[in-house]
Amino acid sequence: MNVLILGGTQFIGRHTVEAALAAGHRVSVFNRGQSPDELPAEIERLRGDRDQGKSGLTALMGRQWDACVDVSGYLPQQVRASAELLSGQVGRYVYISSRAVYAEPCPLPITEQSALQAPAAEDITEINGETYGPLKVACEQIVQALYPDACTILRPQIVVGPHDANPRYPYWAVRAARGGVMLAPGDGSDHLQVADVRDVSRFVLKVIADGRSGVFNLAGPRLIWADFLRRCGATDVHWVDADTLKQALLDTEELSLYVADTDPQAGRMNVSFDRAIQAGFTLTAPEVTARDTRTWWSRQSVPFTLTPEREVQVLSRLDPT
Structure with a gap:
């Protein structure tokens, strides 16, 4: 197949490119060319800027692809421009949305039938914690209206794995394997x-190959924290009340991965992916995700906010004995 990927150089896009090549497909990527590009040479690189509307999409005009995978559409204006232009030029439009589209709190687990947040207005361009979900809802609706019988909406859980530049997951995979007494939020329960990024990317190609429309939640196994850290290699965990720990580590991004089961946003960690499994979604073992993430992160030069020295200081203050 000929596959067009809007974005393609970072994380989900990069893994999708690699999976498509491994499956023998021809791949074109469309982006501004401003992010580091470590993609294979045989990839066709098309340049443009979705923020400029139709005038920024001239490189896509007059071309045909079997499918488009939109991994970089965060704003309705961006998605409308590309989705309208590519109508009639692509056989299927796969939009990478997010679990954040769901209105919470809500009955759990979250399924594809759970209520969505109200869509954001199309002129909103600021992306933050409050607008991200509503913007994704608006983008979904645009794609569904333009491709009623030829679109697939994927709503991934927090996506992790190699090339994940956000420290919220890599920290735990790396820290647990280092050994010694480690801080962790909650009580382990x-x-x-x-969701492993490679599972997401493989499913993207499967829905294209199968011509499968519809909406799918994508997530991985639901583990308690004690099991998660054990699978990462931890042997001695010092559990600390999450509020106490967050007060001691106000600027620590690593703690953002934790959500208590009693939190109004507990749906972040309770997403049903049964529908995707029935459609061929496959799962990587959690310990493999942790190992491969740790291996990749070991080659990076970006430090964690929660350094070993800071962890020792907090441990001493919270447990003087």
Whole structure:
């Protein structure tokens, strides 16, 4: 197949490119060319800027692809421009949305039938914690209206794995394997749920190959934190009340992965992916995700906010004995 990927150089896009090549497909990527590009040479690179509307999409005009995978559409204006232009030029439009589209709190687990947030207005361009979900809802609706019988909407859980530049997951995979007494939020009984980026990318190609329309939640196994850290290699965990720990580590991004089961946003860690499994979604074992993430992160030069020295200081202050 000929596959067009809007974005393609970072994380989900990069893994999708690699999976498509491994499956023998021809791949074109469309982006501004401003992010580091470590993609194979045989990839066709098309340049433009979705923020400029139709005038920024001239490189896509007059071309045909079997499918488009939109991994970089965060704003309705961006998605409308590309989706309208490519109508009639692509056989299927796969939009990478997010679990954040769901209105919470809500009955759990979250399914594809759970209520959505109200869509954001199409002129909103600021992306933050409050607008991200509503913007994704608006983008979904645009794609569904333009491709009623030829679109697939994927709503991934927190996506993790190699090339994940956000420290919220890599920290735990790396820290647990280092050994020694480690700080962790809660008491070990709250749940964690993430999705391996490679599972997401493989499913993207499967829905294209199968011509499968519809909406799918994508998530991985739901583990309690004690099991998660054990699978990461931890042997001695010092559990600390999450509020106490967050007060001691106000600027620590690593703690953002934790959500208590009693939190109004507990749906972040309780997403049903049964529908995707029935459609061929496959799962990587959590310990493999942790190992491969740790291996990749070991080659990076970006430090964690929660350094070993800071962890020791907090441990001493919270447990002087």
